[in-house]
Amino acid sequence: MSLIVLTYLLETPGSVEALAAKIASDQSTGTFVPVPGETEELKNRVAARVLDLRPLPPVTMPSLPQQGSGPYNRGEADIGFPFEAIGTDLSALMTIAIGGAFSIRGLTGIRIVGLKLPEEFRGAYPGPQFGVAGTRRLTGVTDRPVIGTIIKPALGLRPPETAALVGELIRSGVDFIKDDEKLMSPAYSPLEQRISAIMPLVLDHEQKTGKKVMVAFGISHTDPDQMMRNHDLVVEAGGNCAVVNINSIGMGAMAFLRKRSQIALHAHRNGWDILTRHPGLGFDFSVWQQFWRLLGVDQFQINGIQSKYWEPDDSFVRSFKAVSTPLFSPEDCPMPVAGSGQWGGQAPETYARTGRTVDLLYLCGGGIVSHPGGPAAGVVAVQQAWAAAVEGIPLETYAKTHPELRQAIEKFGKDA
Amino acid sequence: MSLIVLTYLLETPGSVEALAAKIASDQSTGTFVPVPGETEELKNRVAARVLDLRPLPPVTMPSLPQQGSGPYNRGEADIGFPFEAIGTDLSALMTIAIGGAFSIRGLTGIRIVGLKLPEEFRGAYPGPQFGVAGTRRLTGVTDRPVIGTIIKPALGLRPPETAALVGELIRSGVDFIKDDEKLMSPAYSPLEQRISAIMPLVLDHEQKTGKKVMVAFGISHTDPDQMMRNHDLVVEAGGNCAVVNINSIGMGAMAFLRKRSQIALHAHRNGWDILTRHPGLGFDFSVWQQFWRLLGVDQFQINGIQSKYWEPDDSFVRSFKAVSTPLFSPEDCPMPVAGSGQWGGQAPETYARTGRTVDLLYLCGGGIVSHPGGPAAGVVAVQQAWAAAVEGIPLETYAKTHPELRQAIEKFGKDA
Numbered sequence: 001m002s003l004i005v006l007t008y009l010l011e012t013p014g015s016v017e018a019l020a021a022k023i024a025s026d027q028s029t030g031t032f033v034p035v036p037g038e039t040e041e042l043k044n045r046v047a048a049r050v051l052d053l054r055p056l057p058p059v060t061m062p063s064l065p066q067q068g069s070g071p072y073n074r075g076e077a078d079i080g081f082p083f084e085a086i087g088t089d090l091s092a093l094m095t096i097a098i099g100g101a102f103s104i105r106g107l108t109g110i111r112i113v114g115l116k117l118p119e120e121f122r123g124a125y126p127g128p129q130f131g132v133a134g135t136r137r138l139t140g141v142t143d144r145p146v147i148g149t150i151i152k153p154a155l156g157l158r159p160p161e162t163a164a165l166v167g168e169l170i171r172s173g174v175d176f177i178k179d180d181e182k183l184m185s186p187a188y189s190p191l192e193q194r195i196s197a198i199m200p201l202v203l204d205h206e207q208k209t210g211k212k213v214m215v216a217f218g219i220s221h222t223d224p225d226q227m228m229r230n231h232d233l234v235v236e237a238g239g240n241c242a243v244v245n246i247n248s249i250g251m252g253a254m255a256f257l258r259k260r261s262q263i264a265l266h267a268h269r270n271g272w273d274i275l276t277r278h279p280g281l282g283f284d285f286s287v288w289q290q291f292w293r294l295l296g297v298d299q300f301q302i303n304g305i306q307s308k309y310w311e312p313d314d315s316f317v318r319s320f321k322a323v324s325t326p327l328f329s330p331e332d333c334p335m336p337v338a339g340s341g342q343w344g345g346q347a348p349e350t351y352a353r354t355g356r357t358v359d360l361l362y363l364c365g366g367g368i369v370s371h372p373g374g375p376a377a378g379v380v381a382v383q384q385a386w387a388a389a390v391e392g393i394p395l396e397t398y399a400k401t402h403p404e405l406r407q408a409i410e411k412f413g414k415d416a
Numbered sequence: 417m418s419l420i421v422l423t424y425l426l427e428t429p430g431s432v433e434a435l436a437a438k439i440a441s442d443q444s445t446g447t448f449v450p451v452p453g454e455t456e457e458l459k460n461r462v463a464a465r466v467l468d469l470r471p472l473p474p475v476t477m478p479s480l481p482q483q484g485s486g487p488y489n490r491g492e493a494d495i496g497f498p499f500e501a502i503g504t505d506l507s508a509l510m511t512i513a514i515g516g517a518f519s520i521r522g523l524t525g526i527r528i529v530g531l532k533l534p535e536e537f538r539g540a541y542p543g544p545q546f547g548v549a550g551t552r553r554l555t556g557v558t559d560r561p562v563i564g565t566i567i568k569p570a571l572g573l574r575p576p577e578t579a580a581l582v583g584e585l586i587r588s589g590v591d592f593i594k595d596d597e598k599l600m601s602p603a604y605s606p607l608e609q610r611i612s613a614i615m616p617l618v619l620d621h622e623q624k625t626g627k628k629v630m631v632a633f634g635i636s637h638t639d640p641d642q643m644m645r646n647h648d649l650v651v652e653a654g655g656n657c658a659v660v661n662i663n664s665i666g667m668g669a670m671a672f673l674r675k676r677s678q679i680a681l682h683a684h685r686n687g688w689d690i691l692t693r694h695p696g697l698g699f700d701f702s703v704w705q706q707f708w709r710l711l712g713v714d715q716f717q718i719n720g721i722q723s724k725y726w727e728p729d730d731s732f733v734r735s736f737k738a739v740s741t742p743l744f745s746p747e748d749c750p751m752p753v754a755g756s757g758q759w760g761g762q763a764p765e766t767y768a769r770t771g772r773t774v775d776l777l778y779l780c781g782g783g784i785v786s787h788p789g790g791p792a793a794g795v796v797a798v799q800q801a802w803a804a805a806v807e808g809i810p811l812e813t814y815a816k817t818h819p820e821l822r823q824a825i826e827k828f829g830k831d832a
Binding site for chain 1: 443444445446459461462463479480481501502503505506507508510511512514515516519520521522523569570571572573577597598600601602603605635637638639640643661663664665666667668669670671672675684686687688689691693694695696697698699709712724725726727741759765820827
């Protein structure tokens, strides 16, 4: 019998074994009093079971505040859910194996730290339409990271002002430009007007130089029908990418979009921190990202080394490995997107810690736009930083013969 | 200028004022270095601002585990986002005002505890199609709570076995029957077969007695197109309600469904606990429920008094008040659904603490099904408990002349 196996990090003043057993029961066949018609045969067919339980040292501080005093016992429990009880529906998986477990009484911590899907999920979802190979093909970048930037300020520019900035960024030689995830279609910058103002610049540059800059427009909308109209506007204007706020729209809307999409879907995960920031609660990214990859994310933002956010570098590295590890085949890997506070200075460590790969989209906001020599020098500096990283030359050494990188180090490196 | 006002409970080893100001900046116009083209005029148009900051006593234990030692300063900050910066798009609101704030460095706790939408949201969303009045009309229950039950076990019954149970429940006189939220459309119980097996029993009973029991089928699916087909199956079979796992499908899919729905949408919020259980992190229900009410939830599960889950009674009472408080008009209130471990014994306290209203759907699983006299006696006992509560008669007194209630107290009351 095929199993969907979830690993739960559990914490309780009581018995971890009993808690794991309760989760398995509650989340499949259990009920609060025995009811007529409930037979052992029925239960056995769909009951979840604790497969393994690995004790961990107890802690004195509970993840969820408690009245009592510890210690709080901990353990990692593998619970197997029969495939027959869930099927391939991800919303059923989320409901049965994850959602309800967080409501159980008596636990002081619960975090989903592992998910192993059985072979039945192979081919059940479309996965990325473009992923790494498609992003490389569309951008024409083959032998280094795709280098991207973000239109700033996040909010407040009208379409002509945005287009003026984008024009300068296109001329800078950057490969990828995106709307800030917070920019969707407010009254002062309707998406349609933004596309109309920007895409001619992209196409004109392509005609002149052969290089088509990938511009990711914020198409997210609460209404999937409207989101599809937004998608269509991008396609009709010759665009090839969109920013999607996956957490805000939800799994269903992502499935809806992917089914109809003709462009690369760049996932911003804002809101994700709510689900992961406390180490004893929520999810590991390695679990959560599986849902979105099956649903079809092409490019996945995962912060970066020395980001400006709370996330430690180790966590970014784990996320990078997670999205770069095939679920069922290499084609189900999205392109990792390293961003937040990046300017090139993090290239050596990023390269060293992510398996010495250049298969990533490296996003620099101010790191490109605010380079002392202007955006074009900013792009060159980032390319130089990556060349140095790949060649194993310290940035300071490389910068001696590469003035753009030197300027970047002088401006941005002082805080590093 | 219209504002969308969010209230954040903040906790930090540093300055709460500085943290609030950083959220306002980061979540609207901020960026990590000043960039060309960013002018004060642009900023002013869309910048979020801290409107008020109410200090709270510091705490010694941080909500997010920290290396250092406290104290951790706390305060409640009202931050106003210009309506122009967001518009009425709820996914934009979630992204701009909520999602990103949880990623900020230096905080040790953040919880969204208030949301006040401006008049521009009036009429921007459909809201409940049925709500309290529609649920009463469809069930024919006018002067007491709608009494419901849940098919158990949660998983494992095949459609004929389910239909046999449902037939007995229909004959019991119950007003409402629902699939467990974990039952959607697994291979052993495809939704279509379940509907085909159950709905003739409902319609037959209606023809004989005039009473149409509302049966809520689990129509959730990752793919909104499939979810709509599931909805249509319910409609075509003469059904009038569906269970929707709102957290698993997400906001977009809920909007998609509501736009096309012809039936009452019964929201199960499983997974919600991840977002609310730690008192220093996540959301208050009073905030989160606003999104789903605007999107169109008709019946909202909010646990109950003495539930079997972690949620304290006070929290249930607050949730009840939240969903019963109009956002813009009384029609945008869904029917509150009190459930989990209910058997009638909680009726007096539920009634006393929720404003002495009977406008709720009162869900009893084992409390009805496992009544010593059978489900029909179980339904009568629950009705008796509510009659006693409304008349202000102690249950023990009322039970002296009402044997079904007495049996219920004897069986279920011993744990209470």
